[in-house]
Amino acid sequence: MSLLSVRSLSVRFPVLRSWWRARALFVHAVDDVSFELAAGETVGLVGESGCGKTTLGRAVVRLIEPTAGAIEFGGIDLASLRPGQLRPVRRRLQMIFQDPYGSLNPCLTVEQIIGEALDIHGLARTREALRARVGFLLDHVGLAPADARRYPREFSGGQRQRIGIARALAAEPQLIVCDEPVSALDVSVQAQIVNLLHDLQREHGLAYLFIAHDLALIEHLSRRILVMYLGRVVEAGDTKMICRTPAHPYTQALISAVPRLDPVANRRRIVLTGEVPSPITPPSGCGFHPRCPIAEPRCGREVPALREIASGRWAACHLAWGGNRMATTGGVV
């Protein structure tokens, strides 16, 4: 039984609705995405800027209204709920944001920031109870309970991200959507936050939808990943297998582009030509075909479906096979 089940989710934003154009244009930010997430599990969502990963993460929490599709969380379809009905469900569904500077209200003390979540969900009846709970949460994320009276500006980036995590934990969620939670932090501080998220998951049985552009980080944290390109999932499955033998040509290029510390790692680099096309006018057929090193004529005509190419591995590519064939045609590592 999965905790979260997303089916055929699409998010479109209207753009360029000008008077001489009869038809509005749309950005297809998320296009027909389906996946499942079990309780206590981490699913990694990886892709480059503009691929729709943040939009997908926000649509799951319904910070952005999905255009089509269903989001089932604990057996309830979130997409059909009215705002008032959404609140009790949101308690179990929290979010950690990328920017530790922009996501905390600078006029509120840490106690007010974390206490707000407790207030809204009626989790602290008295002022003393609230104070005790905030102190406990701060201690839990590695800050001092005395920090409750201070303001966000008095903290470093890493400490602020801890406050953001404490705020998400306050409502005792089952699932936290983490949108690039460490990419704005100093390199030497990132591991602290990653380890904290790891510990909290073990302690509370939290599930994470972990959004990042850093493949190595995703590989470290999640057992399963979704690779997105131009609003669609192009490859999904077991993290280790995908990182070792990626099946989709885009995943292959992505993995080969990651800079490595190991100078002797002798690998074939695949340098893609061109850039991610506009999601307003996506290419026909497979969205990746204009940049794909192995594209065939039919890739420009037919949209490849996400199909199971081997047990537990999905790829949206006409040419992808399970087993080792792809590893020899475009192998990496």
Add this chain to the structure above:
Amino acid sequence: MLEIENLRIEFETGAQPVPVLDGVSLDIGSGETVCLVGESGSGKTVTALAIARLLPCPPARYAGGRILVNRRDALRMSARELRTIRGRVVSYVFQDPAVALNPVLRAGAQVLETLALHRPEAAHTDEVISLLRWVGIPAPELRIRDYPHQLSGGMQQRLMLAMALASHPRLLVADEPTTALDVTVQAQILELLRALRRQLNMSILLITHNLGLVGEIADRVVVLYAGQIIEEAPARELLSHPRHPYTRALMKSVPELGRDVPRLEAIPGSVPRLGDWPAGCRFHPRCPVARPGCSREAPALASVAPHQRVRCPFWDHAP
């Protein structure tokens, strides 16, 4: 090509000047690529801007040292002399091309402006087009009519590179040139830099917080922490045998593809803030191998092998 000797820079903002760079010495040979690695507040960008004296004074103040560009001290140059090295001998590429480009000038006009200033004999559209083609901008005849906002991040960075290279500089200073870009585009830009370096025999000072880039492009690496150089070594040597505890800790704390570790080895604490540097060794409060003496005595940057310097007396006491 470039020699920086014992450079000290302060910011005069409050009652007391705040030191930002504390005795940084580094040199770059002709055709060499040096990576300057550090986190926020380590002084890497200040070092880069200091080379052509681009720091606004005040608040910045050059408190000591020398910056020899072609054996001439930039700190003693007149404004007129400085103009002859800025852009012509030393060119810059910055992290955020969207901010560095002029939003109301067409792409071609921006490159033309650089040409008119530094190579007036080549200041015509054909040269602009060939420059844009050289840095890998497709259909340059059409692109020169575009405004910066019509170009993607990767294309904007290529345009920046075309402007920086228009004058055929001897040294390219690239400050986090790929940080704002996606990994596949980052790979394209690195590939381009490698190719240009071969063609021009140009020196490159690449500034980054990402140790991963070191193995991709650098000949030599200089690691900065809290305004000081804490380690300097040939790139391969640094990646295979990092000596300073900070470099070691940093390399262990980042996850790497294909390396299966149950838990990352985090570095405790956070980067010290400017002017709030700890006494003694500046890394000692976060150092896994710190000893009682580390908080009192500031270690010197000592040679441990040819071309290799480390600011830690216990570098060979590996944990």
